Structures are given as structure tokens and as C-alpha cells.
Amino acid sequence: MGKNVLLVDDSSTMRKIIGRSLRQAGIDFDNIYEAADGLEALAILESKKVDIVLSDINMPNMDGIAFLREKANRAAIKNIPVLMISTETGDDIIGEAKSLGALGSIKKPFTPDKVNEILGPLL
């Protein structure tokens, strides 16, 4: 069975760009699910098989940090890996994301090669 990815970003444009970058990087997923914030992401994780999450940090309703914190408290989904894709690069916020379980981060703007370089080894 193939792999599924969940893209979490309040920008529908950015979700499309990330999806296109995955294809351009030669990373094929059977399903690309999309969520506009952490709350939507949690609902999808509870109802779909997702192998990895690519998540923004600055989002309305529930941001990426709150999403990681809430996900860590839910036994059924807490081990699903998360990679942050964000304009945020500061050690404080990226460090907090990593302390909550994020595997790493990709800075926006990004190229398909950069996505492949960071995401590829995690799959």
C-alpha cells in the first residue's frame, strides 16, 4: 500500500505549490490530503491513514505549535511524523516545534530540490 501525506496550511495556494513540489521532486503519494489549520488537520488524522504531515506554523484557529501539542496528547495519532514548512526560522519557535515532536523544518520559499533533500530521507 502506498503512502499518504497531509498538507496543513491556511493558504490554499501554498498547499497547491507544496503538492506540485512533491511531484516535481519525484516524491509520489497515493493521496494528498489538505487542511487549512490545526483543527482540520487533527480531524483528518483521526479519520484517514496518513504517513507524514507537512505543516505551516502561523495559521488561524489552531497554529502549527498548538497542533503539535494537541496531537502529542492523542494516542492514536501522536506517532505520525510531522515536518514544518514555514517562513519561521527562529531557533525558539523551530526548537519548540521539535520539542513537541516535529522532525525538522523547510523554510519558505523553497524549491522542489530542497523539499526532496529534507523530506526524502524521512520516507
Place this chain on the structure above:
Amino acid sequence: MAVEFDVASEILKAAQDVFLTMLMVELESEDAIYNKQADINANLTSMIGLGGGIRGVLAIHCPANVAKAITGNFLGMEIEELNDDVKDAIGEIANMVAGNLKVVYATINVNIELAIPTSVVGESFNVCGAAKAQRVIVPLLMAGKRFWIELMYVVH
């Protein structure tokens, strides 16, 4: 605290990086405008609030044809009107330009916090900053078509 670099130059570099990386488009620029009104002919403005060490707004002002061209390039599709895709795309461009500026300011120990972008479609409106805010407007050219990035800020 004095800002120790050329803000207009950093805005230009931040925008060029975003456009070259995400759209594979080279940007040219014209002379920056400091602390005065400019003749901005825009149909869409996307703004992102800045907090922390720099308080203010970064705004991208686009005529309709430029906003549609940027979005069409971004999404790889023909764009016919200033729809939600355009508002979202230009907002995300503003977000990434502000993100690049945040990285530069961090090198001089100024921490900037970014809000979530907002886009406005319309004409004949001005964006105003706080009293005594510094104002820098950088005119940019994408394939000869002009748009503007404006930073209004107060150093906190």
C-alpha cells in the same frame, strides 16, 4: 535602536529571492521612495502585520494585471479575475517576503513576529501606519510590469 542596513535594499533582496525561488522570475527595481506618498495604481493590496522589534505593516500593491500574472505563474494556470486564488497567492507572497526580512533583521538581533496576511481588492484607498512610522516603498518590475512593496514601521 538604529537599523543598520538599507531597508529598501533588503526588501528588494527578499522579494527577488521569493520570486526567483517560487516563480522562477527575475525582478528589477526602480528607486525606492522614502517617507512620502507615491503614485501607486493598485487594484489589490496584500498586507501582513509585523510585531516585536519592528511594528508595522508590509504591503504588496498590485495592479490587476500584475496580480493575475503573479498568481498565474505561481499556480501554473490562466487567471481571469481577481478571485480568491489571487488574494491568497499575493498574501502568501507577502508572507514569504516578510519572512525573509525577519531572517535579515534577526542578524542584527531584532526579532520580528509575523501576523497572518490580509488582502484587499479595490481602488482609491491608502494604507496608513502608526504615527511617526517610517515608510519605504520599493517599485518593482516583473517582465516590465510595475508593482510595489511598502514597509511602514516603527522600531520598538
